Amino acid sequence: MKKAFKILSYVLGSIILIIIVALIGFYIKWNLDSSKTLALQGIEAPTLSYEGYSYRDLNKNGVLDVYEDQRSSIENRVTDLLSQMTLEEKAGLMFIQMTIMKEDGSLFEIPSPSNPFSFMLETTSKMMLEKKMNHFNILAVAQAEEGLMWHNDVQKMAERTRLGIPITLATDPRHGKGSAIGTAVGTRFFTRWPSQLGFGAIGDTAIVKEFGDIARQEYLALGLRLALHPMADLGTEPRWTRVNGTFGEDAELAAKLTKAYILGFQGDSLGTSSVACMTKHFSGGGPQEDGWDAHFASGKGQAYPGNNFDYHLIPFIKGAFPAGTSQIMPYYGIPNDQTSENVGFAFNKEIITDLLRDSLKFDGIICTDWALVTDLRIKKASAWGVEHLSEKERVEKILTAGNDMMGGESRPELVVQLVNDGKISESRIDVSARRILREKFILGLFDNPYLDESNLSIFNNETNREKGKSAQRKSMVLLKNENNILPLSEETKLYVEGMDQDLSIDFGTLVSSPDKADFVVLKLKTPTSLSPDGGAGFMESMFPQGRLDFPEGEKKELLELINSKPTITIMSLGRPPVIPDINEASKAVIADFENDDEIILELIYGRYKPTGKLPIEIPSSVEAVENQFEDLPYDSKNPLYSFGFGLSYR
Numbered sequence: 001m002k003k004a005f006k007i008l009s010y011v012l013g014s015i016i017l018i019i020i021v022a023l024i025g026f027y028i029k030w031n032l033d034s035s036k037t038l039a040l041q042g043i044e045a046p047t048l049s050y051e052g053y054s055y056r057d058l059n060k061n062g063v064l065d066v067y068e069d070q071r072s073s074i075e076n077r078v079t080d081l082l083s084q085m086t087l088e089e090k091a092g093l094m095f096i097q098m099t100i101m102k103e104d105g106s107l108f109e110i111p112s113p114s115n116p117f118s119f120m121l122e123t124t125s126k127m128m129l130e131k132k133m134n135h136f137n138i139l140a141v142a143q144a145e146e147g148l149m150w151h152n153d154v155q156k157m158a159e160r161t162r163l164g165i166p167i168t169l170a171t172d173p174r175h176g177k178g179s180a181i182g183t184a185v186g187t188r189f190f191t192r193w194p195s196q197l198g199f200g201a202i203g204d205t206a207i208v209k210e211f212g213d214i215a216r217q218e219y220l221a222l223g224l225r226l227a228l229h230p231m232a233d234l235g236t237e238p239r240w241t242r243v244n245g246t247f248g249e250d251a252e253l254a255a256k257l258t259k260a261y262i263l264g265f266q267g268d269s270l271g272t273s274s275v276a277c278m279t280k281h282f283s284g285g286g287p288q289e290d291g292w293d294a295h296f297a298s299g300k301g302q303a304y305p306g307n308n309f310d311y312h313l314i315p316f317i318k319g320a321f322p323a324g325t326s327q328i329m330p331y332y333g334i335p336n337d338q339t340s341e342n343v344g345f346a347f348n349k350e351i352i353t354d355l356l357r358d359s360l361k362f363d364g365i366i367c368t369d370w371a372l373v374t375d376l377r378i379k380k381a382s383a384w385g386v387e388h389l390s391e392k393e394r395v396e397k398i399l400t401a402g403n404d405m406m407g408g409e410s411r412p413e414l415v416v417q418l419v420n421d422g423k424i425s426e427s428r429i430d431v432s433a434r435r436i437l438r439e440k441f442i443l444g445l446f447d448n449p450y451l452d453e454s455n456l457s458i459f460n461n462e463t464n465r466e467k468g469k470s471a472q473r474k475s476m477v478l479l480k481n482e483n484n485i486l487p488l489s490e491e492t493k494l495y496v497e498g499m500d501q502d503l504s505i506d507f508g509t510l511v512s513s514p515d516k517a518d519f520v521v522l523k524l525k526t527p528t529s530l531s532p533d534g535g536a537g538f539m540e541s542m543f544p545q546g547r548l549d550f551p552e553g554e555k556k557e558l559l560e561l562i563n564s565k566p567t568i569t570i571m572s573l574g575r576p577p578v579i580p581d582i583n584e585a586s587k588a589v590i591a592d593f594e595n596d597d598e599i600i601l602e603l604i605y606g607r608y609k610p611t612g613k614l615p616i617e618i619p620s621s622v623e624a625v626e627n628q629f630e631d632l633p634y635d636s637k638n639p640l641y642s643f644g645f646g647l648s649y650r
Helices: 002-038 074-084 087-093 124-130 144-159 196-202 205-221 251-266 309-320 349-359 391-401 412-420 426-442 453-460 462-475 552-564 580-585 597-604 622-627
Strands: 047-050 053-056 095-099 135-138 168-171 224-227 276-282 327-330 365-370 405-407 477-481 493-497 519-525 567-572 588-592
Touching: 002 124, 074 426, 087 095, 087 412, 087 426, 095 124, 124 144, 144 453, 196 205, 196 251, 196 462, 205 224, 205 251, 205 453, 205 462, 251 276, 251 309, 276 309, 276 365, 327 349, 349 391, 365 426, 391 412, 391 426, 412 426, 462 597, 493 597, 519 552, 519 597, 552 567, 552 580, 567 580, 588 597
Parallel strands: 095 135, 095 405, 135 168, 168 224, 224 276, 276 327, 327 365, 365 405, 493 519, 519 567, 567 588
Antiparallel strands: 047 053, 477 588
């Protein structure tokens, strides 16, 4: 036994030693690679004067170029800069990739075990200096001060490139309660608002526009100039994982709220104080076949059994375009049998050029959704309908379809190869480069991209925080109130489950077990399941999708708790759940939209009256869900709660 233990210890020691040596080797390699790319930096742009006019000499040639002259027209500045750019620099403009900052606000150059994403992404310097890229989607920002410092350092690195083209920083939504891989980045020091579906429950354009304006100010404070939102999709397919990111299933409601949202972020026209909006997902990502999401092969198809394709265009035609959205993102899916070629939206020339460009006259930037070309470590490329094409051929098809930028990719060398091979003309690249540069100039990035700490005062604005809380309150929907048990008196003892463990309130009494309580408050999320074949990969397993009912075992346990004491059930609506048994057993049922737990308890204790109305149906059965059409609104048979339903207190 001692001998076996000794052998085992030698083996384990050897494995640990090999790992340590490997890590040291990788660390040395990463440092050498970073040093090599950082050496590509040029000098900082000096501030010079010409005939009394001060300007940033971005190309460091000692001459006032037209693109450096703020007094020149934007079109002239774009033309001048474009004439100075190499093909490689133009290609770099056409890609936007995710990036990260270290927790101390420094640039990401060496992968760190504290952030697994750092092992999946190329370093800041490699993408900026070697690949000539200048659009990035920033992930988590732990502290505002560090975020500001990181932003200025990134812009300084951009200034030290040959032409000094500034960075455009993009972001997924940050004002929600939590984060979701690839769709939202909850940021604790931002004001807190309901989910987009919650705004649909409010239905008030003034509140949505006010949110957009406050969010715009907070984004500007960190240099975030491109919002990868709103979603103009419709939640007509209840199983779709992204229903919570829509304004609901009604096209007219979604159109007016989409318009208000964009006007809040961009203003009446795009300018130096705007945050540009990339509205998504053209031509409507809601009708996912059987509800499976198009990030993955299980959901590559969109279905239109109700022949309702045009209905999903309404939020764009009546909302996004009248508001002047600066950018559009197509979704991943294949609009089955809606065009002559069954390929994903971004590969489909009839969707991008014939419909979006020519018919609907959109001349802004069109950027694909993320990772259509290159396989990721956590998922295959979403190259639906063109899986057989090589990476270079996929890029060719994306450009031929009429897109300007590729999201979640850092492959500008493929564009260069296509031009050098004669597959794509450089004049075609110039068309997209002109659109992209124009937006940078309009946003004022060339003239002063830097921030100072005075910008951060916005995060201490209590008035804005209260407006966010007010919107949360207005989004709450009271679905059931048996015998008008709500609101509760403040002497009532509550046992809560499913809420934050450190919850504290200045009213009522919270107790530690159901037997000590007068009422139970049970907060639930919509159930989820894996992909159709049960073979979900890591990323797919993170997406809430599939069946909308609780498994029998879990439902039995929930009903035991609900039946033990009068229960108020809170359903946090990511998707509409199937809960007829839970609804029947509960004394009250409330729909929540990712709001703070304190907001929910305020409602229960009558600190305010509920006014929200359901922006989606709540189905009565799994069968009803399976029998409804993916592209039609309000078509669930005998819904438990109908679209627009909502009670109030007497």
